[in-house]
Amino acid sequence: MVSVPDAAPVRRNRLTAWFRRSEAAQGYALMSPTLVVLVVGIAVPLLILIAMSMWTRDGFGFDMTPTFANYERAATEPIFGTLLTRSFFVSGLATFFTVLLCYPMAYYVAFHVHRNKMLWIVLMTLPFWTSYLLRVFAWRVILGYEGVINSAFLTAGWIEAPLEFLLYSQTAVIITLAHAWAAFAILPLYVSLEKIDKSLLEAATDLGDGPFTRFMRITLPLSMPGVISACFLIFIPTTGDYITPALLGGPDGVMIGNLIQLQFGPVNNWPMGSALSIVLMAWIAALALVFLFLTRKAKDQLA
């Protein structure tokens, strides 16, 4: 809506009247701060990214004739596919282990803690008050050649020489990601477990379900929304993670995020970097849709 300062009073009145009548206009006006942020912060950069992904590098500048050559390269050259698959593999495993390890914690607080629940939640998220980078560095100290694990094992006499696979490997990346993103799993899991109506559990027990069957038939299905959102919250950002593989991955732990960074850095091919980012986004969106579809189907079958 553009207000015209010199407009005749009649017209201005009409405009106000229209604004009062139209619910949509009022809605947009209310949303406008958020809308501005969304447009400036997400939609415009995304459009720039899409436009740039169709350009070609030309020395220090860009050749702006639109072409799909970058996407062709992304589809045909083996490095891109391999790194993409590896990223999905690493971040999939990290997501799996994070959710697996965080579920019992969230479960305990939701069902067995009755006083000071908030304090427990705060305590569980306490390690995440430090910076992500610091946590990654801390894992370097733990997993390193002369690190905590290796020195402990050496002192205990369990190993002869330091374990080298601990650092600079995909294992190191998975371990670190699983720890670094734990807070993002605990909170949604806790919320969905906390919401479960305890009388359903009692009913199940009354009707003869043992603890295991009760968990499988009541608790787990009802906490599925939490599990799904935890999976999304971890899988999506870790697939493109840059700093963990850069610091802990070694030559075989490089992920797609590192490759994208390189395109904007030393390789100096911004259009290719943009194309890779778009491809990554498309893949994540596709995988997320499949995941959602499958869980919905499973839910329908349960119902």
Place this chain on the structure above:
Amino acid sequence: MDVIDQLNAVKTGKLSRRAFQKTLLGAGIGIMTTPFAASRAAAQDAQGTLFTWGGFDIPDLYTSYEAANGAPPDFAVFGGAEDALTRMRSGFVVDVAHPCHTDMVRWVQTGLFQPIDTSRLSNWGDVLPELVALESNEAENGMPWMVPFDWGGTSITYRTDLVEIEGEESWDILWDERYAGRIGMLASGGDAWWCAAIKAGVPFDQIATEMAFEKTSAALREQRPLVRVYTDDTTTLGQALSSGEMVAAMTWNSTAVELQAEEIPVRFAQPKEGALTWVCGLMMHKDAPNPDRAYDIIDSMLSVEAGEFMIGAYGYGHSNAKSFESFTDDELQGLGLSANPREILDAGQFSIPQEQEWESRMNETYELIKAGF
């Protein structure tokens, strides 16, 4: 508004709501604006910014700058020159940047730099002329694009107790399968590619040919399974060498000198094929926000104190001829240096500036190889 008066008012219970809110408002504005006042004061005192390699961000090199301006300059650190250039091309403005001669031509082509007025540098008279007279360094009226600062070599730092040397030292150490998984490499192509070219027997004046490209990348591919990590972080390489996690790594002079100072048995090899030698220097951004301080930074880096620190603590050559005077010939030789840089630069292999096209292709290929392709 009188503070005492208000305290009395509170005591006697007569503080009006309006007076109380006024006090609150005053206190609120005071608290909110304090940080702005402080940052404005700090902004007036903004130091010059130096964009440099990791390891040069220590106050010891900037004693005269600190004496003149009250604090060391601000630092921004990069791991590779190509990375630095990309960041500046996308709008990162600094006062002074620290590229090497190989990069200089391409850096100048971006139009982001200005020639340096050497009459504003008090130490200019002592700068070794052969380091200034490098290819394409003259901008106009005898003003250079790059003021030389440090020079040295890229070679192998190896553990003398863990690596067996048969005959002469050679680049083969980094390609030796006995040390698989215990070899470190520099991640920036600006060093690694040229060293691999030496190993593959490619003469530097032919490095841009297709043949040379294939031979060099084949050498790097062959080496890749042996490499524990590719990094530009000299601390990571130094620590790995000192713990025995790595037995040999491609490094610059400083890693070996620093480890020797900790009495770790390492040597900075002088490979029979020749080490890679380089000269790096300082360039001034055309939009440098603090040009006066930029000259202060450059001048203090050219000073004898900075030079003695560079030679003594890092084992790098310096561009000030007087910096070498406090070292004996034996000491310099032990560091692989000489007061006459030509001697060293000619003995090693000096990398030649290349076109942007080649540089991008080289970096891309090296990244592919590092990732295993």
